[in-house]
Amino acid sequence: MAAAKRFRFLLVSPYSLSERAAFQPGPRTGPKEAQLPNYAGIAHLLEDVEWELHPGAPATHGDWPVELREEFAITGVNRLPIVREACASGRYDAVVLLGGGDPGYLAAREIGHRHGVPVTSCAHAQMHIAGMLGARFSVLDISEVHNMRMADLVRLYAMTERCASIRNLDHPLPRPAAAGRPTLLGEEEKAARGEPSSMLEAAVREAVAAIEEDGAEVLILGCSAAYWLQRPLGRRLAELGWDVPVLEGYGCAIEMAKTLVNLRVDASGLAFPRDPPRRSRRRKFV
Amino acid sequence: MAAAKRFRFLLVSPYSLSERAAFQPGPRTGPKEAQLPNYAGIAHLLEDVEWELHPGAPATHGDWPVELREEFAITGVNRLPIVREACASGRYDAVVLLGGGDPGYLAAREIGHRHGVPVTSCAHAQMHIAGMLGARFSVLDISEVHNMRMADLVRLYAMTERCASIRNLDHPLPRPAAAGRPTLLGEEEKAARGEPSSMLEAAVREAVAAIEEDGAEVLILGCSAAYWLQRPLGRRLAELGWDVPVLEGYGCAIEMAKTLVNLRVDASGLAFPRDPPRRSRRRKFV
C-alpha cells in the first residue's frame, strides 16, 4: 500500500551546469528519483512526501561546481527567484535547498517567512540535528576553499561553540582550479565497487582524528558531493569500534522541513522580520 | 482514510499522584487521548503514530507535583525502570518523556542508546527546535524554584549561548509550599472560558519583556502544566504585532523522536557510551 502523502516539498538543486560540464551532481535525465543524488539512502524519508525536484538555476559563475565564497555568493543569488516563485505559488508546504554549502539560505528563509513557508538547507539542518545527538560535531569536508565556506556558515548559524572542527578530506570537486590534482570524481564509484577509495580513507582518518583530537561526538558532511560517504564511513567507523553517528544533508533537511511543517512554524519573524515589520525592537543582541 | 502508522511510540508521564492529590496533570480515566494533556493541540502530530501513554511511576517525593531539584531527582530515578523496560521490550521505535523539566532524561538516553532506541524529552527538544527558528530563546516558566531546574537543564544541554533568559510567570504548581499563594490551578480553564487569566497576562508581559529586553527570538515553555499557554499566548503576541514562534514540549518531543527514528539515529555513543565501550578516547573536551 502506498504511504499517505503528508507533505508537499520542492527540492531545489544548488545550480545546474551545462551538458558539457565535466561534473554533474546527478544524472540529468530520467525520473526525479534517478536525478536526486543518494536517493537510495533517503528514499524512505520521501515516502510520505509528494515532492518535486528543481534542477537549479543555470550556473553563471562558470561551468564547473562551486567551492569559492565568490561562487557560493553568485549561486545563492541565482536560485532566489526559484525560491520566491515556489513560496508564492502555494503549491509547497516547504522548500528544501539541496547543496552542502547552503547557497542563498539566509535570503531564502527571509523570502519563505514572508509566505509562511519553511525553507531548510543541508548544512544548517545537519548542525541542528547533530546537536540532538551529542555535544559537538565535526564537519568532514572536501577542500581547503570549501572548508572556509563551512566556517562562514558555522559563524552565521552561531554554531561556533558546537563545532569541534572542520576536517579537510582534500578531495576537491573537479574544477579548473583542481586541474592536475586528485578530485572526488569517481571516488563514490570506486567505493561502491569495493575498490580502495582515497577519499573514503581520508574520511576515516579525519573522522577518527576529529573524535580523538577535536572532541567531536557527531560527524556531519560538508559538501553534498561527499554525502555518499555517510554509509561506508559509518560502517568503517563501526568496524573500528567507534559508536558515532554520521549525518548527511539531504535527509536532515527533509526531516527538519517535516518538523517545521508539522509544528506549523517556519522561522522566527524576529530573526527574519517582514518588511515593514508590524512591530520592531529597540535593540538586538547578537 | 486512517493515516498509515509509521511510528510506534511510548509516551511516559513524569510521575503519577494518588487519586487524593489536589493536582492531576490530566484525567486519570478514559481513553489515552483524554488522559494526555493538551491532546487537541498535538493530535495531528500523532496521526501517523501508534502510541501508548504510560501514567508514570507513582510519586515518592510527596503527593504533589514536582518543582524542586530534589523532587526532580527523585522523580527522574523513579521512571527509569519504565524506560528500561520499554527499550528492552522491542515494542517501541522511540520513548517520549513527558514533563517540562525532563526528569531522568540523561540517564534515560543512556539506557535508550544501549538498545538503539531514541528517547526524547520536552525541554531538550524545545531548545533544539527553537534553534532552528531563531538565534536565542527565552523560557517562560512557572515559578522561582522551577526556574532553577530549567537553568540546570540549559547548562547540561550546553545551551547557555542560546538561552536569552528564563522568565518567571510566578504561578507555581499547587503544592504545599504554595499554600496561600496564587497557583496555576484553574488558569487554563479561565482562559478557555474567555475570562481574564493572571497567568496568561503574566505570560504576555514576560514574553514581551523577553523579546524587547533579553533578545529572545523564540519562546519556549518551561513546565508542562504551562503548555496550554502556547495558543492563547501566540494569539496575544500576534495581536500585539509580535511575529514570534511559541513552542511547547509535547509536540517538539514527538517530532524530534520522529526525526531520530527516520534518520536511524538515537544518541551519539560518544556522548552516551556503552558500558564497556568498544573503544574509548584518551581525552574529552567539554
Next chain:
Amino acid sequence: MAAAKRFRFLLVSPYSLSERAAFQPGPRTGPKEAQLPNYAGIAHLLEDVEWELHPGAPATHGDWPVELREEFAITGVNRLPIVREACASGRYDAVVLLGGGDPGYLAAREIGHRHGVPVTSCAHAQMHIAGMLGARFSVLDISEVHNMRMADLVRLYAMTERCASIRNLDHPLPRPAAAGRPTLLGEEEKAARGEPSSMLEAAVREAVAAIEEDGAEVLILGCSAAYWLQRPLGRRLAELGWDVPVLEGYGCAIEMAKTLVNLRVDASGLAFPRDPPRRSRRRKFV
C-alpha cells in the same frame, strides 16, 4: 602645498539606482568629491590618497535602496565584477567598499587576496577600529530589517563578544516597504539646518541607552545613509557629558586600507585560501 599621494584607492559604491529613484546616496554628477556622501568629514583622510569613485553596479533588486538580506545578497554579487577588474588592473593599492552593510565583502576579499590587493569595507573596519578604543561597541542602525544584516555581519566577523547591541533608530531608507512611514529622507538636511531631526533624537536616545544599559564603550553606525550622524550625535553626547567615540564607516575603511597597504598585507591566505592553495590544513577551528 599639495600633500604627497602615498596611496591609490578605488572607492566602490554599493549600487547605483536609476535617475528616477526616490533615493540617491549622493549627487549623481559633479566632481567625485561632490558625489561622495559625507565628503567633508573625511576629506582630510583622502589628502594623501589618489582616489577614484566607482558609482556602483546598477541595482537589479529593484530601484530602491537596500535593506533586506535578499537585496544585500543580490547587490553584493553585482559589484564583484567591479572588484575583480579593479584588483586585476594593477591600478590600485586597495579597494574600499562603500555601503554600511558590506555587500559582497567576503567574496571581494577572496578576490583581492588572489591579487594581493587589500579590500576593506565599512562595517568590518568600524568593528575592528572600535576594538582599539574600548571593549564593546553598539551599532546604531536604521531599521528592523537592516539590523538583521548587521547581526549577520557581527556573527560572520566573529564579533559577538564585542558587540554590546544593535540599536534600532527606526528610520528606514525610502523604499516601497516604508511607504507611509517616516524614513531617513531629509533628516540630515533638517539637522544641518538646526531644525529638530527625529532621527538624530532617536540616535541620541539609543546611544545613551546603549551606554547605560548595554555596556557599549564605542558607537558605530550601521547604514551609510546614517553616517552623517557621526558629528551631530558626537556633539550631543558630549553635551550630555558622555565621553564616547562615534565612528562612521568611510573613514574607518579608508584608514584600514592605508594600514594594510603600509604593512604590506591584505588578508590571511589561511582565511581566504587561493584556489588551489599551495598548502592545505587537515583541520580548521571556527
Next chain:
Amino acid sequence: MAAAKRFRFLLVSPYSLSERAAFQPGPRTGPKEAQLPNYAGIAHLLEDVEWELHPGAPATHGDWPVELREEFAITGVNRLPIVREACASGRYDAVVLLGGGDPGYLAAREIGHRHGVPVTSCAHAQMHIAGMLGARFSVLDISEVHNMRMADLVRLYAMTERCASIRNLDHPLPRPAAAGRPTLLGEEEKAARGEPSSMLEAAVREAVAAIEEDGAEVLILGCSAAYWLQRPLGRRLAELGWDVPVLEGYGCAIEMAKTLVNLRVDASGLAFPRDPPRRSRRRKFV
C-alpha cells in the same frame, strides 16, 4: 596538645555495597579513620574538625561501584535522606559529600540551604579550588563512562571555560561491565609497594598530555577511587620537571566546607531558592 575543634562535619560516603561486593571503597570496620579512604593524606585537615563518617545509603543500582549516569542518578537520590536528616539535626556545621562524581549534590545543596548548612562535594570543590591556582584544569578520570559524568558536572557547574580536558586513564572500577578488562583494583597497592602500576603510568602520561596539549595548569582527579594518585602522581610530575598542583576531592571538599562555615554562608538563595521564596525574580540569565 590536641588541636581545638572548630568545626563539626558529617562526611557522607556515596553509597555502601554489601559485604559480598567485589569492591569496597574502604574497610567496613574499625575506627572511622580506618574506614575513610586516603585518610593519611587528609588527616591534618581534620585536626580541627569533630567529624563523623556515614557509610552511605545501601546501593540499589546493583552491588557494584558506580560509573553510569543511571547509577549516579540512583545513588544520588539514595543519599538525600541522609543529607536531609543531618541538616535538620542541627548537629553539624557542614555536610561533606564523599565520592568523585558528586551524586545528589545539587539536590543536597538545595536541602542544605533550607537549613543554612553548607554542603560540599568533591568534584565541585576541586574545580573551584583549581581556579585559585591556575587558569584551566584537566580532570584525570578512570573510564569512558565515568568521564561523561564528569563532563555533565563541568557543564552543570558552568566550568566549561575552565576545563581544559577530561583525560581517560582507562582503569575502570571493578564492575560487571569491566569483566575481563584491567580495572583499578590493586593499583594503589602496587604503587604503594613500589611496583609498577599501569594506572599510575597512565596518569603520568595523561597528565603530561593535559599539560602539553590541552593547556591544563592544574590537575584534578575524577573518581574518588583514583584519589590515591595525588601523591605518587605529584611526585612523578615533579621528577619530570613539571611544577603543577594535583588536587584530590576529599581535602578540597573539607576545606571548602571550612571556608563556608567561617564566612557564614552556604549557598546563594538565588541559586537555591527556598520554597516558597520570600522574593522572586522576573528573569534569570544562565
Next chain:
Amino acid sequence: MAAAKRFRFLLVSPYSLSERAAFQPGPRTGPKEAQLPNYAGIAHLLEDVEWELHPGAPATHGDWPVELREEFAITGVNRLPIVREACASGRYDAVVLLGGGDPGYLAAREIGHRHGVPVTSCAHAQMHIAGMLGARFSVLDISEVHNMRMADLVRLYAMTERCASIRNLDHPLPRPAAAGRPTLLGEEEKAARGEPSSMLEAAVREAVAAIEEDGAEVLILGCSAAYWLQRPLGRRLAELGWDVPVLEGYGCAIEMAKTLVNLRVDASGLAFPRDPPRRSRRRKFV
C-alpha cells in the same frame, strides 16, 4: 581557652598615606586589631592565625587614596619589596594582600610561588568564593574610575563569564579629583549611628538592580573602603526578602590563604613559572 594558632600570616595594606592625608584606611596607631579596618567582622577568622599587619609602602602616587589605573600600577609595584621580603623570611605561611583592587597581585603571586608561599588578595578571593555560592556575581563598587580597575581584574582573572556586572555606587574616595563631590567619607559612621547613609542606600538600590536586571546570585564588594557595607547591606537585602550572600574581601582572602596552606599549594607553576623553569611547554592556550 585561646584557640590554637594554626597559621602565620602577614597582612599587607595596599599603601600608607602621610599623617596629613585627608583619608586614612584605618587608625594609624594602637594595636594591630585597631588598625585593621572592619576587624570586628573578621575577628573570628583570625582566631587560629598568628598575624602581623604591615602598614603598606608609603604612597608615591600622591597623598590620597588610589582609584586610577595609574595609581594602582604605582601602588602595586611599591608593595612588591614587602612581599619579596616576607616570602623570603620564612616567617609566614601566607601573605594576604589587603586592598580591594588587588594592587601588585599577579607579580606578588609570582614572587610567592618562587618561595612556595601562597599570596592571596581581596578581589581575586571574593570572585572565587562567590563561584562556590552561585553562578554569577556582581561587584558593588565605589566610582567610575575604580570600576574600570575592577573590570581589568575580571578580565585578568578570566571571570568574564561569571561577572554579571559591576555596579557603581558613585561614592568615590576622598581624593583631589573628587573635590566638591560627595565621597564615601563618613558614610560608615552615619550608617553605624543609624543615620541615613546615601552610600548604603546606593548599595541597596544597585544590589537589587544587580539581582533583578543583571542576574547576579552573589554580591561582592569592590573597594576595601566599602567593605563595611557587608553587614548593613546584607541586613537590608534580607529585610527586602532577598536571600543573597554579600562577601567582602578581607575574610575571603584570609580564608583562601588558609585553604591553600592546608592543601599545601600556592599557585600553579604553569601559571606562574619559575625563572628559569625546570620544564617549559611548547604552547599555551588563553
Next chain:
Amino acid sequence: MAAAKRFRFLLVSPYSLSERAAFQPGPRTGPKEAQLPNYAGIAHLLEDVEWELHPGAPATHGDWPVELREEFAITGVNRLPIVREACASGRYDAVVLLGGGDPGYLAAREIGHRHGVPVTSCAHAQMHIAGMLGARFSVLDISEVHNMRMADLVRLYAMTERCASIRNLDHPLPRPAAAGRPTLLGEEEKAARGEPSSMLEAAVREAVAAIEEDGAEVLILGCSAAYWLQRPLGRRLAELGWDVPVLEGYGCAIEMAKTLVNLRVDASGLAFPRDPPRRSRRRKFV
C-alpha cells in the same frame, strides 16, 4: 622629494639598561634611526612621521632585560612619567610605546586620554591588526615566563576568543636566570649572515604547528627582541607553501597611531574615564 610629515610621534623604549648590561635592545649612540631596532623594516612607515625616540626610563628591576611579571610591572610604572610629560607637552600627536609586552600600557592610555593623545603599544596593536586579516592569531614568543605576560595581555585586551595559542620559541633574553642556557643573543645576526639560527628554526616549527594544530590564521610576535623574525620567518613559511601574514609590533603600533590620529580619536572615555568623569554609568558589563 621628502615626504610631507603628517604626524608627530614620540616613540618610547620600554626601559634602558646601563652601558655595562650584557644586552642592549639597540645601539646606544648614533642617529635615532640607528638606535631603533629593526628600523629598516619600518622606515617606510616613518616617512610621513616627524618622530623622536625616547631611550626609556633607566631600569630599576635589575640591569637585564625584562621577562617576569614583576619586572613588567616595575618597568611599566617607570615609564609613566615619560608618557605623562609627553602627553602634557602638546608636542606629539601620539605616543608609541615600544616593547613587546606593553609595559605600562593601560595606565599610559588613561594618561593619554586625559590629554586627548592616542597611546599605542606593540602587542595590543598587533592583536587588533591581526583581527583585520584572519579569525585567530598565535603569538610566537621567546620564553616560558614571557609567555605568561603575553597571556595576561590576551586576557586584559579581551582577546581570548581570537588567540589560538601562544607558542614558545624557548630562546629567552640574556638574563641572569638564563645563565647557561641558549638565549636569543646573536640569533638575528646568525640569520642575517645566512647561518643556521636555532631561534629561526624554532619559529618555523612553532609557526607551522600553530597553523596546523591550533588554527592560527595570522602570526604575531611576542617580544620585541624577536621582531627581527618577521621577514625571515615570513620567507620560510612562504617557501613551505604557507600563505600567512606575520606581523611585528613596531609597525603595527605606528600604523594604529596614525589611524587614531587621522580619525581624531584616542580611547573611549568609557573605557578610560577621566577623573572625575563628567558622567558616570550605574553599571558596566565585562
